């Protein structure tokens with residue numbers, strides 16, 4: 035910090051792409067390691083990906099606080115429309131919030147959060163979040179009410195010892211023979227070669243838009259999986275090193291799955307199949323798990339909302355529920371009432387996957 039900077043007032047403004055190096059300095063100082071997951075792109079490339087125009091021209095955008103010429107605070111958002119019933123709303127997922135350690139505790143975090151809330155109040159916003167682990171951020175976030183929903187965490191071990199550990203943790207010995215068969219049985223090898231043809235997808239395109247039109251209709255609430263967003267989220271290698279598999283029959287996309295390894299864990303980031311062909315989900319997750327295993331993962335993990343139509347297919351693919359994560363849909367003062375009524379109804383069918391968040 036320079037003497038000049040110490041005497042100047044903090045200024046909040048929208049972030050521009052040339053701010054990336056200064057923003058990265060703040061993120062790395064505040065978080066230690068940023069991003070928190072493995073990727074082959076550099077942290078600067080990853081940040082430039084997050085600052086893309088697709089995100090900048092949204093009602094929320096990305097923000098910095100400067101003191102003099104120094105960037106000292108960062109707030110990013112992740113935007114994509116969310117479909118609720120037949121309507122689309124501005125969908126927001128909070129991404130990184132950080133203040134440089136040398137500037138923390140002086141109200142800069144509050145400035146970043148308050149300005150964001152002012153802007154968001156003008157938008158028709160639906161928030162998709164997981165609850166923050168930062169007590170300070172929770173204190174700063176002025177959310178009047180949290181609508182919490184459980185997400186089931188499913189796991190598929192890749193080695194018999196890991197399956198035994200899973201059963202020991204849950205004290206679920208009775209289902210061990212069945213689960214061992216489901217996980218390691220020879221049926222999976224056959225499945226990879228049928229019923230559809232699997233291909234590594236180089237792009238999401240009109241075929242995936244057509245699939246979303248049909249498959250998305252199964253749900254009352256889901257982030258719109260339009261090709262432009264999906265290409266930014268999963269195909270752009272600066273986002274991370276995802277394996278995107280498509281299941282194709284007669285030129286039609288019947289389903290896709292997105293898989294990404296992070297250390298010993300292989301995550302299923304996204305999964306969508308034609309509702310008339312649920313077995314394609316099994317083919318995708320079995321083939322995707324095999325890719326994750328070969329990349330060095332020890333187990334595959336998948337999040338789905340409870341009661342999701344693909345639960346039986348996951349169970350048949352050797353996945354078992356091992357716990358829950360929490361989805362936070364946040365009721366703000368100006369949240370659109372019609373959307374919140376759908377979101378809060380207990381029977382609402384939601385499609386939320388791990389890839390809806392920025393920590394993977």
Ligand SMILES: CC(C)(COP(=O)(O)OP(=O)(O)OC[C@H]1O[C@@H](n2cnc3c(N)ncnc32)[C@H](O)[C@@H]1OP(=O)(O)O)[C@@H](O)C(=O)NCCC(=O)NCCS
Pocket residue numbers: 064065129130131132133134137138139140141142143144145166168169170171173174
């Ligand atoms: C979280 C963070 C952005 C806050 O920035 P900041 O500039 O230090 O925040 P401010 O000075 O505006 O405000 C701090 C507030 O938190 C409160 N606070 C401090 N420690 C707290 C704690 N452990 N629990 C709850 N509140 C706490 C302070 O009292 C103050 O509230 P007040 O204004 O009502 O008095 C910053 O600490 C940071 O970068 N942390 C590391 C990265 C991180 O964890 N980001 C959040 C997850 S993405």
